[in-house]
Every structure is written in structure tokens, then in C-alpha cells.
Amino acid sequence: MSMIAAFYGGKSILITGATGFMGKVLMEKLLRTSPNLKVIYILVRPKAGQTTQQRVLQMLNSKLFEKVKEVCPNVHEKIRAIYADLNQNDFAISKEDMQELLSCTDIIFHCAATVRFDDPLRHAVQLNVTATQQLLLMASQMPKLEAFIHISTAFSNCNLKHIDEVIYPCPVEPKQLIDSMEWLDDAIIDEITPKLIGDRPNTYTYTKALGEMVVHQESGNLNIAIIRPSIVGATWQEPFPGWVDNLNGPNGLIIAAGKGFLRSIRAAPKAVADVIPVDTVVNLMLAVGWYTAVHRPKSTLIYHCISGNLNPCNWGKMGIQLLATFEKVPFERAFRRPNADFTTNAITNQYWNAVSHRAPAIIYDFYLRLTGRKPRMTKLMNRLLRTVSMLEYFVNRSWEWSTYNTEMLMAELSPEDQRVFNFDVRQLNWLEYIENYVLGVKKYLLKEDMAGVPEAKQHLRRLRNIHYLFNTALFLIAWRLLIARSQIARNVWFFIVSFCYKFLSYFRASSTLKV
Numbered sequence: 001m002s003m004i005a006a007f008y009g010g011k012s013i014l015i016t017g018a019t020g021f022m023g024k025v026l027m028e029k030l031l032r033t034s035p036n037l038k039v040i041y042i043l044v045r046p047k048a049g050q051t052t053q054q055r056v057l058q059m060l061n062s063k064l065f066e067k068v069k070e071v072c073p074n075v076h077e078k079i080r081a082i083y084a085d086l087n088q089n090d091f092a093i094s095k096e097d098m099q100e101l102l103s104c105t106d107i108i109f110h111c112a113a114t115v116r117f118d119d120p121l122r123h124a125v126q127l128n129v130t131a132t133q134q135l136l137l138m139a140s141q142m143p144k145l146e147a148f149i150h151i152s153t154a155f156s157n158c159n160l161k162h163i164d165e166v167i168y169p170c171p172v173e174p175k176q177l178i179d180s181m182e183w184l185d186d187a188i189i190d191e192i193t194p195k196l197i198g199d200r201p202n203t204y205t206y207t208k209a210l211g212e213m214v215v216h217q218e219s220g221n222l223n224i225a226i227i228r229p230s231i232v233g234a235t236w237q238e239p240f241p242g243w244v245d246n247l248n249g250p251n252g253l254i255i256a257a258g259k260g261f262l263r264s265i266r267a268a269p270k271a272v273a274d275v276i277p278v279d280t281v282v283n284l285m286l287a288v289g290w291y292t293a294v295h296r297p298k299s300t301l302i303y304h305c306i307s308g309n310l311n312p313c314n315w316g317k318m319g320i321q322l323l324a325t326f327e328k329v330p331f332e333r334a335f336r337r338p339n340a341d342f343t344t345n346a347i348t349n350q351y352w353n354a355v356s357h358r359a360p361a362i363i364y365d366f367y368l369r370l371t372g373r374k375p376r377m378t379k380l381m382n383r384l385l386r387t388v389s390m391l392e393y394f395v396n397r398s399w400e401w402s403t404y405n406t407e408m409l410m411a412e413l414s415p416e417d418q419r420v421f422n423f424d425v426r427q428l429n430w431l432e433y434i435e436n437y438v439l440g441v442k443k444y445l446l447k448e449d450m451a452g453v454p455e456a457k458q459h460l461r462r463l464r465n466i467h468y469l470f471n472t473a474l475f476l477i478a479w480r481l482l483i484a485r486s487q488i489a490r491n492v493w494f495f496i497v498s499f500c501y502k503f504l505s506y507f508r509a510s511s512t513l514k515v
């Protein structure tokens with residue numbers, strides 16, 4: 001019997017960010033492995049015209065939760081959605097709900113965050129720092145609370161090359177920054193943002209570091225642990241391989257590359273691609289929740305959830321495997337054939353952007369205009385290149401994260417727990433994982449059916465022929481223009497033609513002689 005699964009039995013668990021990528025997988029695993037847990041409280045806000053209840057219903061009716069319903073048919077009763085907005089005071093939770101949360105919660109998993117790289121500092125601080133502070137305040141009023149698990153990111157200290165499982169000091173006191181957000185206006189905040197974030201690439205990594213500092217400072221008597229995952233990717237094994245549900249991290253780029261929009265990228269092929277499957281992260285989260293509550297470590301432990309130092313894969317290898325999979329299982333209606341290059345040189349990158357990205361977009365828009373349709377490709381391409389430029393920081397560097405605590409925890413687990421809550425990424429086969437990842441993106445993000453694969457392959461063959469025709473036509477036009485303008489080109493041309501003529505005459509004459 002799994003000790004971890006048994007531990008969650010009868011517990012009341014509070015999850016923030018349960019409607020997010022990681023939150024959904026966490027809920028699924030909890031319900032599947034501990035169907036006798038008491039309740040999962042989730043803090044949800046209405047969104048996109050849907051009430052909190054409608055959102056939860058839609059989530060539970062998705063494919064991700066199909067297996068859960070077999071072991072836990074009363075899954076709807078186990079989840080209690082609480083209306084909350086983490087940007088509001090007291091999270092806008094009603095008095096009754098707050099009372100229930102304070103008196104009943106046993107474990108907290110704090111996953112909610114803004115993961116956008118371009119969020120204005122005010123918003124990122126509000127969600128990633130102030131909301132964390134408020135949640136800690138709530139936690140300190142929970143008499144039954146056994147553990148508070150805070151999800152940060154392995155990139156919170158990406159300004160360092162080697163990162164230990166410790167909290168690094170921030171140049172600015174988080175409380176002072178929170179206070180200053182009250183009276184500074186947006187224009188001033190925007191102006192000072194680059195100075196504040198310093199050598200970090202964006203407001204996301206900066207505010208996640210501040211969030212960790214807040215956890216450290218406000219931990220009081222709480223039993224806290226911090227988990228720092230690297231780039232979280234599709235599921236590896238559970239509940240089934242390849243599940244993804246948003247465009248963050250590599251997902252959007254995989255679509256862009258598979259559809260032939262993105263054909264080159266400024267990335268170091270040898271740099272470590274520190275991707276970690278979401279189910280691995282969730283297994284570690286549940287193991288950490290158990291360990292923190294049962295063993296009550298004296299200080300806040302930090303756990304790195306990364307793949308780089310245990311089972312490294314680099315971007316070059318990942319790119320090659322992506323291309324091989326696109327060949328085998330192509331995406332439908334591709335813009336161009338997937339075929340791309342990595343470059344670390346900024347000028348070469350500009351060149352490829354012009355030739356491989358902007359020029360085809362302009363030509364396609366011209367074609368759309370000619371056929372009476374609205375041009376859209378240039379706009380789309382500009383957006384894609386902006387996104388790529390924001391992710392470039394992470395694909396041109398390698399980091400070293402120490403994993404003593406994570407390895408210690410692995411050794412603490414019983415063989416059964418090591419199997420059920422497996423976070424040993426050494427067992428991951430990258431080639432198989434990437435193939436399943438692409439298939440998952442195709443099925444769950446693009447909603448494409450496997451029955452369309454032959455037609456998609458046919459479409460790629462057509463694109464290849466168009467590509468050859470286009471290049472041949474371009475070459476002939478360029479040559480024609482050249483010989484019309486240059487005497488040297490004309491001489492070369494006459495030399496080639498007369499050489500061919502002589503060769504053919506000789507060939508004909510020698511074949512006549514033989515007869």
C-alpha cells in the first residue's frame with residue numbers, strides 16, 4: 001500500500017491555480033490515487049463568460065479526468081469550488097467560505113501565478129508576491145494545517161549559473177515593493193521595471209523570486225516547502241502520455257514549427273533543454289506534501305524538479321526528434337514543410353527571419369490580396385517572432401541546479417511510493433517522450449484526428465513540389481535578369497551553351513560510329 005496515497009485519505013486539501021495546467025494534473029492524480037480524500041477546495045474565478053461551477057464541470061468532463069471517474073465515481077462531490085479572485089482583498093472569498101477553509105484545510109498547494117513573461121510589474125507583483133503573502137496569512141490562521149507547498153520556478157534565480165536548493169537574497173525587500181505599488185503610478189512603474197528586474201529577463205522570474213522571499217520571511221510556525229520545476233512539458237505517463245492544454249513553454253513553438261511557420265530559431269543546440277513532464281512535477285509535489293507534513297523538517301526545504309543533471313537532453317537533439325516526428329505524423333494544413341535551423345548568431349538569425357519567416361508571409365499575404373481575401377500572415381508572423389524572442393533567453397543558456405533534497409526524498413520513499421509517485425526522471429526516454437509530446441499537441445491542442453495523417457502527408461508533398469518549382473522559377477528569373485545586364489554573365493552563359501552543344505555533338509557522333 002502506498003504511504004503517500006494513504007496519507008491523503010480523509011484530508012481536506014486546498015489548491016490554488018487548480019484550473020491551470022499543473023493544477024489540473026495535480027487534482028487528477030490526487031483523486032485517482034486517494035479517492036477517499038475528504039475534499040479538495042479549489043479557488044476559482046469566473047472566466048470567459050463561464051461561472052466557477054461551469055468551469056469546474058467542463059474540466060471534470062474533459063478527457064484528462066476520464067480515468068478518475070472509474071476509481072472515484074463521486075468525483076463531483078469531492079471537489080468544492082470556492083469563488084475567489086487572488087487579485088482582490090481576502091481573495092473576495094465569502095465569510096462562510098473563508099470560515100470553512102480556515103477551520104478545515106489540512107494541506108495547501110499554492111500553484112496560482114501569472115506565468116506571462118510580459119506582464120506589467122504591478123500585475124505580476126500582485127499575483128506572484130502579494131497573493132502569496134495573503135495566502136500565508138490565511139494559512140497561519142488554519143489550526144489543522146499540516147503543510148504548505150509553494151510552487152515556484154527553477155528560473156527564479158536564472159541570473160545565476162549554478163543554483164542551489166536555497167533562497168537567494170533579493171536586492172529589493174518584497175514588502176517595500178508591495179507598499180510602493182500602492183502609490184506609484186503605472187508610467188513610473190514601467191520606467192523603473194528594467195532597473196528593478198536587473199539581470200533577470202522578465203517580470204515573471206523576478207516576481208517568482210520575490211514570492212520565494214515572502215514565503216521565507218512569513219513562514220512563521222508553518223510547515224513549508226518550495227518546489228522549483230524547470231520547463232514543464234506534456235505528461236510522460238499519467239494519466240496518459242502527451243497530455244497538454246495550453247500554448248505556454250515549448251507547446252506554442254512545437255505547433256509553430258510543425259505547421260511550418262517557425263523554420264529557424266536563435267538557440268544553442270548544445271544547451272540543455274531542461275524540460276520536465278508535468279506528471280513528474282505533480283508526483284514530486286504529492287511526495288513533498290506527505291514528507292513535509294509527516295517529517296516536519298526544521299527549515300523550509302526547497303526541491304528542484306529538473307531533468308538536466310539526471311538525464312540531460314539538448315535543444316539540438318530535441319529539434320531533430322521533433323522534425324522526425326513531424327515527418328511521421330504531420331500536422332494538418334501546414335503553411336510550409338517543417339524544416340528548421342538553429343543559429344546562435346544574431347545576424348544570421350536576422351537573415352533567416354527575413355528569408356524564412358517574413359518573406360514567405362509577405363508573399364502569402366500578396367496571394368491572399370490577389371484572391372480577394374484579407375491578408376493576415378504578416379501580422380501572425382510578427383506575433384510569433386515576438387513570442388520566440390521572449391523565449392530565446394531560455395534556449396541559449398544552460399543552468400546547473402543541485403538536487404540534493406529531491407534525491408534525498410526519492411531515497412526516503414518506499415518502493416511502492418517510488419512506483420506510484422515516480423519522479424525519477426532518469427527513467428525517461430527522450431525520443432519516446434518527444435514523439436508522444438507531438439502526438440499530444442496534435443490531439444489535445446490542435447484537435448486533429450489521426451485519420452487525417454495521409455492527407456497531411458499528401459499536403460506536405462505538394463508543398464515540397466511548390467517549393468522546388470518556386471526555387472527553379474526564382475533561379476531562372478534571376479539568371480535572365482543577370483545575363484541581360486552583365487557581359488560576364490552572358491559570356492559564361494554562351495560558354496555553358498556551346499560546351500553542352502559540343503558535348504552532345506560528340507556524343508551523337510561517337511554513337512553513330514559504333515553502329
Ligand SMILES: CCCCCCCCCCCCCCCCCCCCCCCCCCCC(=O)SCCNC(=O)CCNC(=O)[C@H](O)C(C)(C)COP(=O)(O)OP(=O)(O)OC[C@H]1O[C@@H](n2cnc3c(N)ncnc32)[C@H](O)[C@@H]1OP(=O)(O)O
Pocket residue numbers: 115116117118153154155230231232247248249250251252253254256257262263264265269316317319320322323339340341342383386387390391394395
Ligand atoms: C541541430 C540542428 C537541429 C535542426 C532541427 C531544428 C528544428 C527546430 C525547429 C524549430 C523550433 C523548435 C521548437 C522547439 C521548442 C523548443 C523551444 C522551447 C522554449 C521554451 C522556453 C520556455 C522557457 C520557460 C521558462 C520558465 C518556465 C516557467 O516557469 S513558466 C511557464 C512558461 N510561461 C510561458 O511560457 C508564458 C509565455 N507566454 C507569454 O508570456 C505570452 O503569451 C507572450 C508574451 C509570449 C505573448 O503575449 P501576447 O499578448 O502577444 O499574446 P497572447 O494573448 O498571450 O497570445 C497571442 C497569441 O499567441 C499564442 N501564444 C501564446 N503563447 C505562445 C507561445 N509560447 N508560443 C506560441 N504562441 C503562443 C496565443 O495563443 C495567441 O494566439 P491567438 O489566440 O491565435 O491570437
Ligand SMILES: NC(=O)C1=CN([C@@H]2O[C@H](COP(=O)(O)OP(=O)(O)OC[C@H]3O[C@@H](n4cnc5c(N)ncnc54)[C@H](OP(=O)(O)O)[C@@H]3O)[C@@H](O)[C@H]2O)C=CC1
Pocket residue numbers: 016017018019020021022023043044045047084085086087110111112113114115127151152153154208228229230231232233246248249
Ligand atoms: N508551466 C511551466 O512551465 C511552469 C510553471 N511553474 C509554476 O507552476 C505553477 C502553475 O503553473 P501553470 O499551471 O503552468 O500555470 P497556468 O497559467 O496554467 O495556471 C495558472 C493558474 O493560476 C490561476 N490564477 C491566475 N490568476 C488568478 C487570480 N487572479 N485568481 C485566481 N486564480 C488565478 C489561473 O486561473 P484561471 O484559470 O482563472 O486563469 C490558473 O488556474 C505556477 O506557480 C508557475 O509559476 C514553474 C515552472 C514552469
